[in-house]
Amino acid sequence: MYDIKGIREDFPILSRTVYDKPLVYLDNAATTQKPRFVVNTIVSEYYSVNANVHRGVHFLSQQATDLHERSREAVRKFINARSVSEIVFTRGTTESINLVASSFVCSQMKPGDEVIVSVMEHHSNIVPWQLQAERFGIVLKVIPMNDRGELLLDEYERLFSKRTKLVSVTHVSNVLGTVNPIERIIGIAHDYGVPVLVDGAQSIPHMPVDVQALDADFYVFSGHKVYGPTGIGVLYGKEYWLEKLPPYQGGGEMIQKVTFEKTTFNELPFKFEAGTPDYIGSVALSNALGYISMLGMDQIAEYEHQLMCYATERLKEIPGMRILGEAEHKSGVISFLVGNIHPFDMGTLLDRLGIAVRTGHHCAEPLMHRLGIEGTVRASFALYTTKEEIDALVEGILRICKMFE
Ligand code: PLP
Secondary structure: OOOHHHHHHOOHHHHOEEOOEEOEEOEOOOOOOOOHHHHHHHHHHHHHOOOOOOOOOOHHHHHHHHHHHHHHHHHHHHHOOOOHHHEEEEOOHHHHHHHHHHHHHHHHOOOOOEEEEEOOOOHHHOHHHHHHHHHHOOEEEEEOEOOOOOEOHHHHHHOOOOOEEEEEEEOEOOOOOEEOOHHHHHHHHHHOOOOEEEEOOOOOOOOOOOHHHHOOOEEEEEHHHHOOOOOOEEEEEOHHHHHHOOOOOOOOOOEEEEOOOOEEEOOOOHHHOOOOOOHHHHHHHHHHHHHHHHHOHHHHHHHHHHHHHHHHHHHHOOOOEEEEOOOOOEOOEEEEEEOOEOHHHHHHHHHHOOEEOEEEOOOOHHHHHHHOOOOEEEEEOOOOOOHHHHHHHHHHHHHHHHHHO
């Protein structure tokens, strides 16, 4: 039994009002709300255990270190990594991708070597590669998609050359909701001996993820999109690759020995964690993962799948509705346009009805270009979204359509 009422009670913010209307929060792809359990962790750790980790001999420091490292183990278990050495804490998806882009390109690539991304990437999986392209003369190649928003795998395979060194692709599109066939994408790359980075920002909250089963070389995600706090995220990397890559930033924690002549680096994963880590955030993140594990990722995926089908059906009843992205496998997100109503107008008027959606290019301007539009309205769901909220969205859109008649 999926106890949606009980679940919603775990998220205090869901019972607030905006403009005297009940909040209908449908901006979960941007960030998810936090259960009481996670917020309480932050408060109680600051009040009772706060001390800098790893360096202290005193009781609190050791306790904080213990909690932080137990959190790493919880993340390892959640994505089924082989070892805690493969779990690097970062600030989020963006920093994780920048880390790989920076360390991989400078150590594994030469001018003219190629990275493959897809047309539906978030800017954070485009711009870090472009920055490296400017510095090191590497080349970006782009997997195209069909009009339903599905990547063209034949075209993908044709992009490989002797110079292809890395594939970096999103698991789930934050605009179209497309669930990409990531096992096949990884399998094809591995046939060419090329490693794959998976942007898991939009998959980790919605489906079970097993990095070993996927055989992903890197998998990255943000805590705040999976019911955890902002400012913490994860880079999973196979030990083989993390050992090969040089440090991303320098400072405390990541060193073994420092002299003015030469510095040696700490073992994995600390080699990539310069400075004081977010040891409170890591514990809150592990509790967020614990919370969703308790609900069951399979149950969450099944519940959200039903919501997705219901929302798609109901939205299609609206005259002039155009849904962007009609892939066979979708998750979490529906982007749409209605008649000639500008997405910004739609979003602003929905907001007045208490309905929070996102409008614009969703940090995916090249995708907007491919679709021939400037932006969309995006409704995105979470484990606490209800059919009643989808009904409110549909009624809100119909009301706004009337105003524009
Ligand atoms: N990748 C995808 C697919 C996203 O949806 C997002 C955020 O919306 C990001 C990367 C960037 O995440 P963050 O801003 O948490 O680093």
